[in-house]
Amino acid sequence: MSDGPIIRLRGIAKSYYRETLEIPVLQGIDLDIPAGGYYALMGPSGSGKTTLLNLIAGIDRPTGGELEVCGHVLNDLDDDELAAWRSAYVGFIFQNYNLVPVLTAFENVELPLLLTPLSRRERREKVEEALLHVGLTDRMENYPRQLSGGQEQRVAVARAIVSGPELLVADEPTGALDHQNAEEIMALMEGLNRDLGKTIVMVTHDPKAARHARHQIHLEKGVLDRTIEVNR
Amino acid sequence: MRFLRLVLRSFLRSKRRTVLTVLSITVSVALVAILQSILATLNAFANNPDASNRIVVRHKVSITNLLPMRHADWLRQQPEVDSVMGLQWFQGVYIDRSNFFPNFASEAEYVTSIFKEEIVDYSDAQYREFLRDRNGALVGKALADKYGWKLGDVISLKSELFPITVRLTIRCIFRSKRPADELALHFNYKLLEEGVFYMKGRVGTFFVRVHRAEDVPKLIERIDRHFHDAVEPTHSETENAFQLEFLKMMGNYSAIIQMITGAVLVAILIVTANTMAMAIRERTTEISVLRAIGFRTSQILGLLMGEGILLSVLGGGAGLGIAWLLAGMVRSYVGTFLPYLQNFHIDPGTMSLCFHATLAVGALSTFIPAYRAARRPIVDGLRGL
Numbered sequence: 001m002s003d004g005p006i007i008r009l010r011g012i013a014k015s016y017y018r019e020t021l022e023i024p025v026l027q028g029i030d031l032d033i034p035a036g037g038y039y040a041l042m043g044p045s046g047s048g049k050t051t052l053l054n055l056i057a058g059i060d061r062p063t064g065g066e067l068e069v070c071g072h073v074l075n076d077l078d079d080d081e082l083a084a085w086r087s088a089y090v091g092f093i094f095q096n097y098n099l100v101p102v103l104t105a106f107e108n109v110e111l112p113l114l115l116t117p118l119s120r121r122e123r124r125e126k127v128e129e130a131l132l133h134v135g136l137t138d139r140m141e142n143y144p145r146q147l148s149g150g151q152e153q154r155v156a157v158a159r160a161i162v163s164g165p166e167l168l169v170a171d172e173p174t175g176a177l178d179h180q181n182a183e184e185i186m187a188l189m190e191g192l193n194r195d196l197g198k199t200i201v202m203v204t205h206d207p208k209a210a211r212h213a214r215h216q217i218h219l220e221k222g223v224l225d226r227t228i229e230v231n232r
Numbered sequence: 233m234r235f236l237r238l239v240l241r242s243f244l245r246s247k248r249r250t251v252l253t254v255l256s257i258t259v260s261v262a263l264v265a266i267l268q269s270i271l272a273t274l275n276a277f278a279n280n281p282d283a284s285n286r287i288v289v290r291h292k293v294s295i296t297n298l299l300p301m302r303h304a305d306w307l308r309q310q311p312e313v314d315s316v317m318g319l320q321w322f323q324g325v326y327i328d329r330s331n332f333f334p335n336f337a338s339e340a341e342y343v344t345s346i347f348k349e350e351i352v353d354y355s356d357a358q359y360r361e362f363l364r365d366r367n368g369a370l371v372g373k374a375l376a377d378k379y380g381w382k383l384g385d386v387i388s389l390k391s392e393l394f395p396i397t398v399r400l401t402i403r404c405i406f407r408s409k410r411p412a413d414e415l416a417l418h419f420n421y422k423l424l425e426e427g428v429f430y431m432k433g434r435v436g437t438f439f440v441r442v443h444r445a446e447d448v449p450k451l452i453e454r455i456d457r458h459f460h461d462a463v464e465p466t467h468s469e470t471e472n473a474f475q476l477e478f479l480k481m482m483g484n485y486s487a488i489i490q491m492i493t494g495a496v497l498v499a500i501l502i503v504t505a506n507t508m509a510m511a512i513r514e515r516t517t518e519i520s521v522l523r524a525i526g527f528r529t530s531q532i533l534g535l536l537m538g539e540g541i542l543l544s545v546l547g548g549g550a551g552l553g554i555a556w557l558l559a560g561m562v563r564s565y566v567g568t569f570l571p572y573l574q575n576f577h578i579d580p581g582t583m584s585l586c587f588h589a590t591l592a593v594g595a596l597s598t599f600i601p602a603y604r605a606a607r608r609p610i611v612d613g614l615r616g617l
Binding site: 059098102 | 238245517518522523524528529611
């Protein structure tokens, strides 16, 4: 686990425009997250935490400031370069799992690997490994509709880690789950951070989920309020 | 190829919608293929290369006005002329009106010299019998087979144009290059002259064969100039132009067919565009997820375009298959009433036209919704939940 910052934000600002009206969402965010860190982004609705996560994940662009993630200045990348960067460095976990309903669990996990030059056999090995990691090797031929919410989120986690990204971003990963499944997903993510050294940035409203992170970053009205180290 | 499974699975996402859309394309393409083939067949009929050195001479006023047989004497004296034959459309009915086939009262001794390219294979002995017998009939092999006629059989033809029924004996059966040409019957013009008093020494048309096709224009001009001041002035034209005039009696069929084709293509475009727009709209979030995990805009566009093109190609392929089957039925049934369609088939040009039109419809109908989906900001698509 390296101690250098894998995420480095300087003066990040983001505004949305409704016709000519500028609506600032983030202002002057400076943030360093070291490789192997596990950070929970917290704050009230509208504080800008999802927007910050989207910027870190490279699916949105800042209106100001410099954004360096996994050794790349994202401001400099065009859309295709950014897509290739996401494919190589970022794994996504969404609140509603967002699996492709017409693909089996195996095929959903395989999706990111279709963008790599790996052979069919190599892809199969990696997918099976990822599904083994989330404990779903027996459900790989099932479609999402044949899985429970917790199992769907596990498949989503397997899809996020299958291509071996350094960074995992999760937007309310337990938001649609019951307590038991939420705990299992949190334990799984903790294991990914602890055992595989994945850097995780997670948006959550849930203080219980946030306690699984090593640090909590609180945002207030688009401004970084405080960063707290979690004592476990 | 590694994305093919993704395209196929998405294509079958809503099976009912996909099947209905494919069916609507199938029916439309079949209709377009049939219409375009009818047009191609009719145009080919009026562009018969074998008729390039034949001229049809008729009365200047209309086809129903008659010309005197003596006009043939002057025509035969022209140095460019190879052969001249008086020919009258008889419109005889064999047993029932549904048994339609072209039948003509012709100057028997000139039939084979005028229609060299159509009457290509026959027995000299049979032909001599046809010339010898005033009631003899010269028929194509396909026509004889159709009604089971054999040499020596006697048949009756009741004319719908003249107050006469002729009894004919099959004396000669010929073969042709084109099936349509084997469906004709010729009998001796003298029978008509003797049976209908006002046809004595008169005929509807002269078919003139010239030695060299390049002499046709100047001869046409000379014939009409020569008879300009005659009591029965002439209107001469190439045989193809004459056939085209017949076709035009059905109206401006070409424009009508092209208009229907255009309307059908626009209808397919709208149906396919609607299907693809719905299919893409309901996958807004899924598309954003694919882009988030690294799919490039061009890859998303390719996946969606692949679906649209697959949809149209399947529908188009099935439509062409059905059109091919229908072509046989058109030949068998409609061709009986419309001799123009006795050669009806879906030619490779029409196949190619329909295939490319279908491809274009698939691409056009998908491109705009696919492009918009592929270019939509990822965060907007994810928020679309």
